[in-house]
Amino acid sequence: MDDLRDKYIAAIAAASDEAALEDIRLAAVGKKGEVALKMRELGKMTPEERQIAGPKLNALKDEINSALAAKKTALADAALDARLATEWLDVTLPSRARPQGTVHPVSQVTEEISAIFANLGFAVAEGPQIETDFYNFDALNMPTHHPARQEFDTFYMHRAEGDNRPPHVLRTHTSPVQIRAMEKSGAPIRVIAPGRVYRSDYDQTHTPMFHQVEGLAIGKDISMANLKWVLEEFFAAFFEIDGIKTRFRASHFPFTEPSAEVDIQCSWVDGQLRIGEGDGWMEVLGSGMVHPKVLQAAGVDPEAWQGFAFGMGIDRLAMLKYGIPDLRAFFDSDLRWLRHYGFSCLNQPTLHGGLSR
Numbered sequence: 624m625d626d627l628r629d630k631y632i633a634a635i636a637a638a639s640d641e642a643a644l645e646d647i648r649l650a651a652v653g654k655k656g657e658v659a660l661k662m663r664e665l666g667k668m669t670p671e672e673r674q675i676a677g678p679k680l681n682a683l684k685d686e687i688n689s690a691l692a693a694k695k696t697a698l699a700d701a702a703l704d705a706r707l708a709t710e711w712l713d714v715t716l717p718s719r720a721r722p723q724g725t726v727h728p729v730s731q732v733t734e735e736i737s738a739i740f741a742n743l744g745f746a747v748a749e750g751p752q753i754e755t756d757f758y759n760f761d762a763l764n765m766p767t768h769h770p771a772r773q774e775f776d777t778f779y780m781h782r783a784e785g786d787n788r789p790p791h792v793l794r795t796h797t798s799p800v801q802i803r804a805m806e807k808s809g810a811p812i813r814v815i816a817p818g819r820v821y822r823s824d825y826d827q828t829h830t831p832m833f834h835q836v837e838g839l840a841i842g843k844d845i846s847m848a849n850l851k852w853v854l855e856e857f858f859a860a861f862f863e864i865d866g867i868k869t870r871f872r873a874s875h876f877p878f879t880e881p882s883a884e885v886d887i888q889c890s891w892v893d894g895q896l897r898i899g900e901g902d903g904w905m906e907v908l909g910s911g912m913v914h915p916k917v918l919q920a921a922g923v924d925p926e927a928w929q930g931f932a933f934g935m936g937i938d939r940l941a942m943l944k945y946g947i948p949d950l951r952a953f954f955d956s957d958l959r960w961l962r963h964y965g966f967s968c969l970n971q972p973t974l975h976g977g978l979s980r
């Protein structure tokens with residue numbers, strides 16, 4: 624019986640997996656196993672012999688069963704250890720960088736401008752970028768052969784052969800949006816019209832598409848004084864400079880009378896522009912009292928209503944606020960330079976596939 628014990632304890636110790644262990648269990652303590660055969664022999668024994676052999680066989684069965692159980696646990700532990708050794712994660716690794724876009728400075732500045740004018744009681748109006756000749760020119764007191772039309776470097780759309788109506792144009796300013804707003808809501812009205820405008824021009828300070836914001840306030844007794852106050856409030860808020868001064872210079876636009884170009888106070892120190900200080904001036908917008916013919920074209924009675932309008936370039940305002948030297952930088956596909964100004968760069972797909980870095 625000791626031989627039996629040694630044989631199976633050794634076999635259990637040597638078993639390398641659960642299947643081998645099961646074979647050993649069946650051979651040792653299964654119904655037809657060696658221990659069961661020995662048990663059957665008990666019947667042939669004398670009571671005295673049986674009294675000694677019976678408990679010994681039971682003890683052997685128990686010993687083999689607990690050895691099997693212990694080995695089974697040990698094998699399972701070893702299997703788990705092996706799995707854990709391969710399936711591990713280094714939770715201290717830095718995470719993978721994810722390409723991240725950001726709001727374009729021109730969009731951000733448009734939002735800033737809209738928020739400031741909202742506080743001054745102006746709603747935001749929008750309209751089509753492809754306009755009729757009427758809304759872009761005629762309604763603004765520039766009839767068909769008006770010389771001022773030439774100054775806008777207009778992009779004209781094609782007309783079908785034989786269609787002699789004047790062509791549509793890419794809007795050269797957002798004034799048409801304000802004409803449409805007056806037609807729709809009448810007076811009194813206070814709106815700004817920010818958006819894309821188009822002129823066929825390209826150099827250091829001009830791109831064929833740029834962004835403009837126009838403002839319009841029509842009431843019973845709105846004057847240039849109101850215009851000056853609104854603009855000074857706006858510039859103080861936009862450039863975050865209390866008491867920033869403006870200077871009005873007489874000018875001419877077909878759509879306003881009188882008209883004024885507006886400068887803001889600035890100085891140059893060591894080649895650097897400083898806005899809101901010193902005794903220099905920088906031109907930032909055009910403005911004036913809305914021409915009676917423009918009110919009329921928009922369905923507003925010029926005998927009953929009057930008001931001011933102004934227009935300025937958003938891109939240029941963004942450049943001034945964030946110190947960006949070249950307008951064209953805004954419209955390049957490669958915007959890595961934005962990082963220099965504290966905007967994280969847009970990670971844009973290039974034409975060649977892959978990502979620009």
Ligand code: 2NL
Binds near residue numbers: 909
């Ligand atoms: C500029 C500045 C300006 C306007 C735009 C305007 C709009 C309506 C009626 C009258 Cl609906 N005026 N906008 C007025 C003055 C200047 O833009 O330098 N433009 C050439």
